[in-house]
Amino acid sequence: MTKFEVTILGCGSAMPTTLHNPPSQLVDVNEKLFMIDCGEGTQLQMRKYKARMSKLHSIFISHLHGDHIFGLPGLISTLSLLGRTGDLNIYAHKEIELLLKPLIRYLGHNLSFKINLIPIQPDGLQLIYENKSLRVHSFLLKHRMDTNGFLFEEKESPRHIIREMIDFYQIPVKQIQRIKAGDDFVTAEGNVIKNNILTYPSAPPRRYAYCSDTAFNPAIVSYISGVDVLYHEATFADSETARAKETFHSTARQAAVIAKEAGVKKLVIGHFSSRYNEMQHLLLEAQEEFPQTELAYEGMVIEL
Numbered sequence: 001m002t003k004f005e006v007t008i009l010g011c012g013s014a015m016p017t018t019l020h021n022p023p024s025q026l027v028d029v030n031e032k033l034f035m036i037d038c039g040e041g042t043q044l045q046m047r048k049y050k051a052r053m054s055k056l057h058s059i060f061i062s063h064l065h066g067d068h069i070f071g072l073p074g075l076i077s078t079l080s081l082l083g084r085t086g087d088l089n090i091y092a093h094k095e096i097e098l099l100l101k102p103l104i105r106y107l108g109h110n111l112s113f114k115i116n117l118i119p120i121q122p123d124g125l126q127l128i129y130e131n132k133s134l135r136v137h138s139f140l141l142k143h144r145m146d147t148n149g150f151l152f153e154e155k156e157s158p159r160h161i162i163r164e165m166i167d168f169y170q171i172p173v174k175q176i177q178r179i180k181a182g183d184d185f186v187t188a189e190g191n192v193i194k195n196n197i198l199t200y201p202s203a204p205p206r207r208y209a210y211c212s213d214t215a216f217n218p219a220i221v222s223y224i225s226g227v228d229v230l231y232h233e234a235t236f237a238d239s240e241t242a243r244a245k246e247t248f249h250s251t252a253r254q255a256a257v258i259a260k261e262a263g264v265k266k267l268v269i270g271h272f273s274s275r276y277n278e279m280q281h282l283l284l285e286a287q288e289e290f291p292q293t294e295l296a297y298e299g300m301v302i303e304l
Contacts, residue, residue: 002030002133004154004206004304006229009045011270011296013235014067016040020272021298022067025231026051027152027208029134035059036150036210042071043078049299053082058129060136061092062212063147069096073103076115084113091128091138093146094119122146125223139223141214143248149211151223157202165198206304209264213271215245216254221262228304230259231296234269237276238285252282256289270296 005028012020022039033055120138129136133155138148158180185193209224211232234252236244244251252269259267267290279295286293
């Protein structure tokens with residue numbers, strides 16, 4: 001099974017604290033690194049947790065509040081100093097140009113690689129990236145400005161052929177890939193050997209959903225249904241429910257209700273308000289609704 005893991009680089013919210021870093025995560029799929037959000041200090045967190053900057057493939061920005069994007073200038077400059085030559089794709093709302101176009105002009109010929117700004121739409125579920133093993137979709141959240149969540153979905157792997165069946169039925173090598181893809185096998189005598197006799201299924205595709213800043217929003221349940229891990233913001237405790245509604249954020253309990261309704265396997269909560277010095281009460285409130293809840297923390301590695 002290929003690697004599919006998430007490293008939490010920052011799980012704080014807008015106000016800087018010494019307890020948490022601003023939001024950022026790395027999704028490692030088969031040794032390719034995909035960054036979600038890039039708060040201030042993200043490149044230092046990559047150094048701290050020994051993430052290889054040379055493996056960074058693309059960056060996905062959920063929305064354009066400063067705590068999610070202010071790490072981009074420093075990271076881009078460092079990547080250039082390290083001699084990066086491959087393109088860097090940044091998926092974000094089109095207004096990201098207001099920040100990055102002046103930076104690109106400022107760095108000028110000193111920038112060693114090309115930056116491709118790829119706009120995402122504040123809309124329903126949309127496929128925004130795909131390679132041979134992975135799809136990334138964006139979907140609309142509910143915040144004070146255009147904000148999207150992201151769904152990382154492994155593609156279904158071919159079925160596994162049973163080695164003994166190759167010998168028993170003398171299956172030619174050139175037909176093995178077709179059988180893995182689901183074809184039956186016809187022997188030289190014309191007998192049809194059903195695919196389920198020759199093969200067994202691969203592991204189910206793994207799925208990870210990231211819900212950045214958002215008010216309680218049951219509309220997203222259909223997008224994240226059944227995912228292996230859901231990361232959902234939990235800025236406030238129950239005592240601040242009115243504040244959560246006013247600022248278009250969620251409480252820990254509301255995040256857990258979303259997880260329960262979506263039937264996810266595990267919930268990780270983050271984006272904690274700076275008013276809290278400890279998060280145990282947030283965890284307990286969430287676990288009352290959804291016991292399979294964990295607190296995010298810097299350096300946390302989630303293996304799918």
